[in-house]
Amino acid sequence: xxxxxxxxxxxxxxxxxxxxxxxxxxxxxxxxxxxxxxxxxxxxxxxxxxxxxxxxxxxxxxxxxxxxxxxxxxxxxxxxxxxxxxxxxxxxxxxxxxxxxxxxxxxx
Amino acid sequence: xxxxxxxxxxxxxxxxxxxxxxxxxxxxxxxxxxxxxxxxxxxxxxxxxxxxxxxxxxxxxxxxxxxxxxxxxxxxxxxxxxxxxxxxxxxxxxxxxxxxxxxxxxxxxxxxxxx
Numbered sequence: 001x002x003x004x005x006x007x008x009x010x011x012x013x014x015x016x017x018x019x020x021x022x023x024x025x026x027x028x029x030x031x032x033x034x035x036x037x038x039x040x041x042x043x044x045x046x047x048x049x050x051x052x053x054x055x056x057x058x059x060x061x062x063x064x065x066x067x068x069x070x071x072x073x074x075x076x077x078x079x080x081x082x083x084x085x086x087x088x089x090x091x092x093x094x095x096x097x098x099x100x101x102x103x104x105x106x107x108x
Numbered sequence: 109x110x111x112x113x114x115x116x117x118x119x120x121x122x123x124x125x126x127x128x129x130x131x132x133x134x135x136x137x138x139x140x141x142x143x144x145x146x147x148x149x150x151x152x153x154x155x156x157x158x159x160x161x162x163x164x165x166x167x168x169x170x171x172x173x174x175x176x177x178x179x180x181x182x183x184x185x186x187x188x189x190x191x192x193x194x195x196x197x198x199x200x201x202x203x204x205x206x207x208x209x210x211x212x213x214x215x216x217x218x219x220x221x222x223x
Contacts, residue, residue: 044214045213094165102152
């Protein structure tokens with residue numbers, strides 16, 4: 001099982017700032033099969049990024065993903081109040097999907 | 109635009125079987141794998157397993173002995189059965205589209221296991 005570790009656990013930033021969220025894998029993730037989701041309270045997660053760097057339909061271009069192998073990053077530039085949420089990474093390089101424990105992003 | 113609507117019992121006693129069904133609107137089951145994912149209160153996400161239109165399944169090894177995911181293409185539905193539930197199975201259960209990552213989600217069903 002590939003274990004994903006996300007950092008930081010909580011991030012508190014102001015509108016207009018840039019957020020950098022990290023996701024580290026315990027094993028190499030083939031084909032950069034890494035996705036990012038945004039989850040707001042009381043809602044289902046929503047896909048932001050797949051293939052490590054491809055934006056899902058409807059994802060604003062303020063969201064960008066990068067990385068390969070075992071180290072991946074989600075960057076949110078020019079933070080807006082509605083970006084307040086928990087962000088999860090998920091790998092699908094193996095048959096067993098696994099998720100990170102999430103980064104909670106608070107907008108001051 | 110594909111939409112998923114799910115339903116099932118929200119309160120179970122220990123040792124009972126959890127049963128949830130998800131109906132897919134706006135697209136056929138045949139084009140994707142379909143997954144179940146759960147989230148204990150205040151915690152992260154756990155993938156339970158997936159099924160495709162022909163009934164081929166993959167399960168999380170940690171739950172495999174208790175899980176059956178099935179499909180009914182005539183109703184454009186897929187279902188989750190989880191046997192012998194305990195309090196540790198208390199969670200919001202989501203159905204989702206996607207065999208690699210989830211591109212559409214159901215609204216979620218809170219299932220509470222309590223005596």
